[in-house]
Amino acid sequence: MTGTPAPFTPEPFTAADYEARMRRAAEAAADAGLDGVLVAPGPDMVWLTGYAPPADTERLTLLVLAPGRDPALVVPTLEAPDAAGAAGAPALTLHDWTDGKDPYAATAALVGASGRFGISDNTWALHLLGLRRTLPHTDYVPLTEALPMLRAVKDAAELERLAAAGAAADATYEEIRTVRFAGRRETDVAADLADLLRRFGHSQVDFTVVGSGPNGANPHHEAGERVIERGDMVVLDFGGLLHGYGSDTSRTVHVGEPDAEEREVHDIVRRAQEEACRAVRPGIACQDVDRVARAVITDAGYGEYFIHRTGHGIGVTTHEPPYMIEGEEQPLVPGMCFSVEPGIYLPGRFGVRIEDIVTVTEGGGRRLNTTSRELVIVD
Structure with missing residues (x-):
């Protein structure tokens, strides 16, 4: 915690x-x-x-x-x-x-x-x-x-602000996993997320995605009136601005005990995200981060269900260059900050996404989000 x-x-x-x-x-x-x-x-x-x-x-x-x-x-x-x-x-x-x-x-x-x-x-x-x-x-x-890289490389003061925003998002996740999910609407949990982000210092909340059950298969599902049920996988993706700099993190929780397939899909995404974060280091191309994450998911047989880029830059906005996607040959340099957020989305059933903000260091990469990436069971 x-x-x-x-x-x-x-x-x-x-x-x-x-x-x-x-x-x-x-x-x-x-x-x-x-x-x-x-x-x-x-x-x-x-x-x-x-x-x-x-x-x-x-x-x-x-x-x-x-x-x-x-x-x-x-x-x-x-x-x-x-x-x-x-x-x-x-x-x-x-x-x-x-x-x-x-x-x-x-x-x-x-x-x-x-x-x-x-x-x-x-x-x-x-x-x-x-x-x-x-x-x-x-x-x-x-x-x-x-000038796609104009704001991409952050100085020490900017990195401090991004780290603080990440810590506030982490605290929000630790709190939200203790609230009741079953029997409440997605909008209720989204409101909790927004309140927590503000409690932990955010001046602006940009998004609070709560995708339960089949809604989780839509990566940008807006929280709706669906009542969350026991047995649902729930994608949580939330962030905003603190001291003018962005947070953005995703975790996927399960209401009650998951079945074997749900555990397997979550573990595939967790491994893809872990391998992609480990790959971050100066000199590799942005597309290489995407390739690492995509290879894990494709090798597991779910490649067609990973339907978005692996990451995006973050700074004074929550989405900005550079982008971790095939075709982006821009090399990583120390001070760049971006998300690493692979996912699997099974239409009509459920989705899984795990996301951290990562900054490039002289020797590799450092995650600005540190909460557990294991599948968390909620009530």
């Missing part, structure tokens, strides 16, 4: 931290043959600047990073005071625009008449089309395509 995680209050990131990130992004853009990077409100902007403007506003806010130029932020005048108070603001030049003026003209002066730019994936189509209209000789490529 992990118990309650030790209190953790991280030191805030500084203006120098954000300045270094923006400089790194501009340099990476140059190395990728880009003329710069344009970042709309969302996780990329928060990571680069510490500024979290409203993501649902129709008013253009855009961070402009280019090699050899000072970072600049185009921002609505009414949002300028908040932008100026952000942790990374000392490294930024603010260019505000007022309602009734053309924000794309203000951006054009920073971008230039032509060029190829990386642009954050969540940029509104309204703004991308506005830029194309104002700057017809510019071209744009999504950031996850142009």
Whole structure:
């Protein structure tokens, strides 16, 4: 049992931290043959600047990073005071625009008449089309395509936050396995998971998957009104953000005693997850982690029932590059963090998934989740 995680209050990131990130992004853009990077409100902007403007506003806010130029932020005048108070603001030049003026003209002066730019994936189509209209000789490529590894390698402070988030998720699992499952709805258990994540420090709960019986064969089943019964296998997958960094863990429990097949399938997934975690080390390709997990499941005769990638990166979002999937040849390097989560899903019957967050170290890999991966019996 992990118990309650030790209190953790991280030191805030500084203006120098954000300045270094923006400089790194501009340099990476140059190395990728880009003329710069344009970042709309969302996780990329928060990571680069510490500024979290409203993501649902129709008013253009855009961070402009280019090699050899000072970072600049185009921002609505009414949002300028908040932008100026952000942790990374000392490294930024603010260019505000007022309602009734053309924000794309203000951006054009920073971008230039032509060029190829990386642009954050969540940029509104309204703004991308506005830029194309104002700057017809510019071209744009999504950031996850142009600079997929921008946020992938975490520094020591980020790893501390991810470890704390993992410990809070572990404590949540230790508590949830003591509650009653039989006779309750999936939504009831999901609500318990959300409450526990918040109790252990999460400021944001992103998902609480509770897939009981046949619902467990759907990897992204949303908790529903199905009443959990004795004899059910139950997939639990939950996570969110703590101190701005993500948690994501999965365990599969059984209500009452499992039968021989259920134990066998769970053990296959456990071995696949164990072997994949052991394979993590600097220099191997992301796809190699997927291959190791998939080989165990395929050799056991269940390959067609492993229907998703083995893992995804995690950081300021719970899903981000790199991805552990066939075809991803990006080599692992120390500081990368990602999930290792193989599964078997038998349609109409049950599913099993086991997931840990793993960080690459100089000598191999370190799991940020440490709860038991054995099949746990719950009431």
